[in-house]
Amino acid sequence: MSTTAELVETAPGYRARHTLPLRVEAVRQLKRRRTLVMGAVLAALPFVLIIAFAIGGSPDGNESGRITLMDTATASAANFAATCLFVSAGFLLVIPVALFCGDTVASEASWSSLRYLLAAPVPRARLLWSKLAVALGFSAAAMVLLPLVALAAGTVAYGWGPLQLPTGGALPAADTLPRLALAVAFIFVSQLVTAGLAFWLSTRTDAPLGAVGGAVGLTIIGNVLDAVTALGSWRDFLPAHWQFAWADALQPQLEWGGMAKGAAVSVTYALILFALAFRGFARKDIVS
Numbered sequence: 097m098s099t100t101a102e103l104v105e106t107a108p109g110y111r112a113r114h115t116l117p118l119r120v121e122a123v124r125q126l127k128r129r130r131t132l133v134m135g136a137v138l139a140a141l142p143f144v145l146i147i148a149f150a151i152g153g154s155p156d157g158n159e160s161g162r163i164t165l166m167d168t169a170t171a172s173a174a175n176f177a178a179t180c181l182f183v184s185a186g187f188l189l190v191i192p193v194a195l196f197c198g199d200t201v202a203s204e205a206s207w208s209s210l211r212y213l214l215a216a217p218v219p220r221a222r223l224l225w226s227k228l229a230v231a232l233g234f235s236a237a238a239m240v241l242l243p244l245v246a247l248a249a250g251t252v253a254y255g256w257g258p259l260q261l262p263t264g265g266a267l268p269a270a271d272t273l274p275r276l277a278l279a280v281a282f283i284f285v286s287q288l289v290t291a292g293l294a295f296w297l298s299t300r301t302d303a304p305l306g307a308v309g310g311a312v313g314l315t316i317i318g319n320v321l322d323a324v325t326a327l328g329s330w331r332d333f334l335p336a337h338w339q340f341a342w343a344d345a346l347q348p349q350l351e352w353g354g355m356a357k358g359a360a361v362s363v364t365y366a367l368i369l370f371a372l373a374f375r376g377f378a379r380k381d382i383v384s
Contacts, residue, residue, distance in 0.1 A: 121230045130199065131234065134192050138238055141188070142180055142246040145169070146253050165262050165343070172257035174272040176250030177243045178279070178346060184242060185283050185339060190315050192238035193287045196231040198294030198307035201377075205302040220378055228295060228370070235291060239284045243276055265348055275350070279342040285359045286342075289335040290315050292369030299377040335362050 125131055149170055169179035201224070258266040259275070267275060294311035301307055318336040321327065331337045338358025344351035 118226055118229055121226045122233065125196070125200070125230055125234060130195060134195060134238065135241060138184075138188075138192070138242045139245045141184065141242060142176070142249045145176070145180065145183070146249060165346075168260045168262055170254050171260040172254055173247050173250030174257070174259040174267075174269070174276065176254055177246040177276055178259065180242055180246040181276075181279060181283065181342070182340075185342070186319070187316075189239060189242070189283060189287065190290055190312060193235045193290045194294045194308045194311040194315070196234045196238075197228070197291040198298045198311050199304040200227040200231045200295070201298040202301055202304040202307045206304055221374065224299070224374055224377055231295065232291060235287065236284055239280050239287075243280055247276075259346065261346065261348065263347075267346065267348070275345050278345040278350075282342040282345065282355050282359065283339075286335060286339050286362050288366035289362050289369070292366035292373075296369045296373040296376070299373045299380065332357070333361060335365060338362070 165175075165182050166179055168175045170176065256269065258269050259272045260266050290311050293314060294307055297307035297310045298304070315336070318334050319339075322331050322334050322336040324331075335358070338354060338361060341354035341358045344354050
């Protein structure tokens with residue numbers, strides 16, 4: 097007797113790769129309230145910082161006399177965008193990645209719609225690929241949205257000009273956008289670990305909050321472990337150890353070492369976690 101899968105494969109006009117198109121999945125996710133709220137929060141951050149600087153005055157160095165990226169925030173739009181990345185890369189930008197990747201499969205299970213998607217029929221691997229691609233796409237959009245809004249708002253508030261470096265000197269205005277783009281690209285790559293962890297948890301639980309919270313919580317634990325200097329060189333294997341390596345892109349001479357090591361660590365962990373997600377979901381008994 098032929099199985100359901102065999103009957104589906106031989107059905108006229110059926111093509112597994114045409115099920116659950118990315119466009120359909122993207123529109124579904126775009127219309128969700130959490131997507132709109134997350135976008136609004138990221139877009140609002142630059143304006144919150146501009147108001148804070150307007151109320152408190154322009155930063156002029158800390159008590160130790162050491163000049164940091166925050167102290168040059170109002171020097172130009174480029175400095176303001178770099179400052180927005182600096183204050184958000186460690187935690188705020190983790191949230192949209194964990195949210196989009198952790199909520200995507202678990203939410204379908206919690207709504208009891210996952211089994212209906214698979215009965216459409218959408219192959220399990222195809223369903224995961226579609227959801228993962230859209231989740232990573234929205235995560236990348238979140239990474240790009242913040243600096244774009246910051247550049248636009250910073251240009252109005254502080255004007256366009258070269259990127260003033262805390263260590264002295266400046267990057268020419270023509271080099272600023274490519275360097276900022278490289279910094280954003282590295283931040284996205286460094287967050288692939290969070291994406292992989294959230295996505296794997298999303299295939300293991302029916303509770304979206306558990307997948308999202310678990311990914312964020314373990315990311316925080318990684319940051320705590322990186323602060324333990326007694327671990328020595330073992331910290332090099334922690335993704336959190338390289339999360340601010342993007343600052344090397346904003347140096348007079350572009351430094352690739354830290355970003356290359358950080359990207360290698362992040363991609364390695366992410367590939368393992370994505371593989372675990374696909375392997376586990378292929379064997380999972382979908383009862384909800």
